[in-house]
Amino acid sequence: MVNLDHSASRMDRIPFSGIRKIFEECDQLEQSGTDVVHLEIGRPDFDTPSEIKQAGSQALSDGHVHYTSNYGITPLRSALSDKLSAENGINYDPENEIVVTTGATEAVFVTMLALVEEGDEVLIPDPCWTYASSIRMAGGHPVTYELNPKTGFKPDLDSLTEAVSERTKLLVLNSPHNPTGGVVDRDTLNAIEDFVVDNDLLLLSDEIYEKIRYDGSEHLSPAAKNTLFDRTITVNGFSKAYSMTGWRLGYLAAPAELIDPIVRVRQYTTTCAPSISQHAGVRALQSGLHEPMVNAFARRRERIMERIENIPGMSCPTPSGAFYAFPTTPEGYPDEEEFVWSLLREEGVAFVPGSVFGESGHGRFRIAYSNSVERIDEAFDRLEDWL
Structure with missing residues (x-):
């Protein structure tokens, strides 16, 4: 029988990206008609200036x-x-x-x-x-x-x-x-x-x-x-x-x-x-073309923190930079993988499990506020209803 596994042994140490797994699931859900609120993507949602x-x-x-x-x-x-x-x-x-x-x-x-x-x-x-x-x-x-x-x-x-x-x-x-x-x-x-x-x-x-x-x-x-x-x-x-x-x-x-x-x-x-x-x-590099985007991220960060404070069990240090928050999971949901995947499949809200980023990510998840304030509110409304 022909051996179809020709990958180098080093690839046994290289996992598929956990973020991409979430992204692929979002794609399948959207193809089936689900409205997904994307808070998993580590990229700005703005057009290039x-x-x-x-x-x-x-x-x-x-x-x-x-x-x-x-x-x-x-x-x-x-x-x-x-x-x-x-x-x-x-x-x-x-x-x-x-x-x-x-x-x-x-x-x-x-x-x-x-x-x-x-x-x-x-x-x-x-x-x-x-x-x-x-x-x-x-x-x-x-x-x-x-x-x-x-x-x-x-x-x-x-x-x-x-x-x-x-x-x-x-x-x-x-x-x-x-x-x-x-x-x-x-x-x-x-x-x-x-x-x-x-x-x-x-x-x-x-x-x-x-x-x-x-x-x-x-x-x-x-x-x-x-x-x-x-x-x-x-x-x-x-x-x-x-x-x-x-x-x-x-x-x-x-x-x-x-x-x-x-x-x-x-x-x-x-x-x-x-x-x-x-x-x-x-x-x-010739001018401050980034400034309007940073101002928008600042408004989104404020809204994210306001919504996190209203959910029992969730806490998060206020981010000082980037466009991510890394809160604890809600009360009653210690398993971040189960929490994130269930919320995505049942409510169409996409986060990333904290364990994707290392051992200390257990019990946490990443929110990328690379979406509008309106969509952030929609995501948290769905989360609160689901809880």
């Missing part, structure tokens, strides 16, 4: 439809260098210290493949986005450290100390954070600086939500610290702040010594980000 679309259209008209440098087009790298200097306090050479990628996801993936060796350990927050799969594909081992809900889901420093070992090579930091909306403050970053230096680690700083912040919360880039610059890979992109998820445009910045192995991996993945998207990205 017209100025950015016009820049993309102009790039098409001007014939910018071919391969670009593996590093990205010069105008975009120069604009990113200016942005990082002015907004983040980090000075990178646009020629050999910035790489434009096909989304921030690719930036994370090529970094892990280039820097993580077989058996290396990588510290990732719990809960967190899907860093673990990239680490495993590189042959490394993800090791979790806790985020403390009592401090707004900031990294727990005692947990970091317990998690590190002689095999640890890299620490992943994500602020503002998915799925909790937590933001790292100055005191916490100072402590992380000491931890990274004392343990001689590299640091991947995922800053994809940097522009989506509330109540005056401050965004801090680790690489702006002199002791961390040589150790840090800064990852960011255009998907969240500019509603450009389909344009697949991200970037990473790091000292040339770290960029060299990363760009060599990059040469054999997607070669370059879409040329049209890169020209649109130049326009995105």
Whole structure:
């Protein structure tokens, strides 16, 4: 008999995305006529700003439809260098210290493949986005450290100390954070600086939500610290702040010594980000096109928190950034998987179980307020009726 299972053994360690499972179920329900309220999707629901679309259209008209440098087009790298200097306090050479990628996801993936060796350990927050799969594909081992809900889901420093070992090579930091909306403050970053230096680690700083912040919360880039610059890979992109998820445009910045192995991996993945998207990205960086979306997210966040407070058993630290809330499940529903799937199939309200994001997600679920206030109210009305 022919063996039909030809997958590499490493794929035994790579699960299907729990978020995509919810998304596929939503699609099937909608095909059967169910009105689904989408609060599971980690993307802005807004159209890309017209100025950015016009820049993309102009790039098409001007014939910018071919391969670009593996590093990205010069105008975009120069604009990113200016942005990082002015907004983040980090000075990178646009020629050999910035790489434009096909989304921030690719930036994370090529970094892990280039820097993580077989058996290396990588510290990732719990809960967190899907860093673990990239680490495993590189042959490394993800090791979790806790985020403390009592401090707004900031990294727990005692947990970091317990998690590190002689095999640890890299620490992943994500602020503002998915799925909790937590933001790292100055005191916490100072402590992380000491931890990274004392343990001689590299640091991947995922800053994809940097522009989506509330109540005056401050965004801090680790690489702006002199002791961390040589150790840090800064990852960011255009998907969240500019509603450009389909344009697949991200970037990473790091000292040339770290960029060299990363760009060599990059040469054999997607070669370059879409040329049209890169020209649109130049326009995105020229003004505050993200501000109307952030204002809308702020109003939605307020409404989410108001509705959470009215449901027995549900509690949630107020998010300081991103567009996610990470509350506890309602009273009487300790199993977050059963709660989320039942609510979706019976009421057409889509959330994501907290366990998708790690062990500490048990008893919680993620709400993406990437939908209107009216639809948020509709979702919570259905939830309250169902309860």
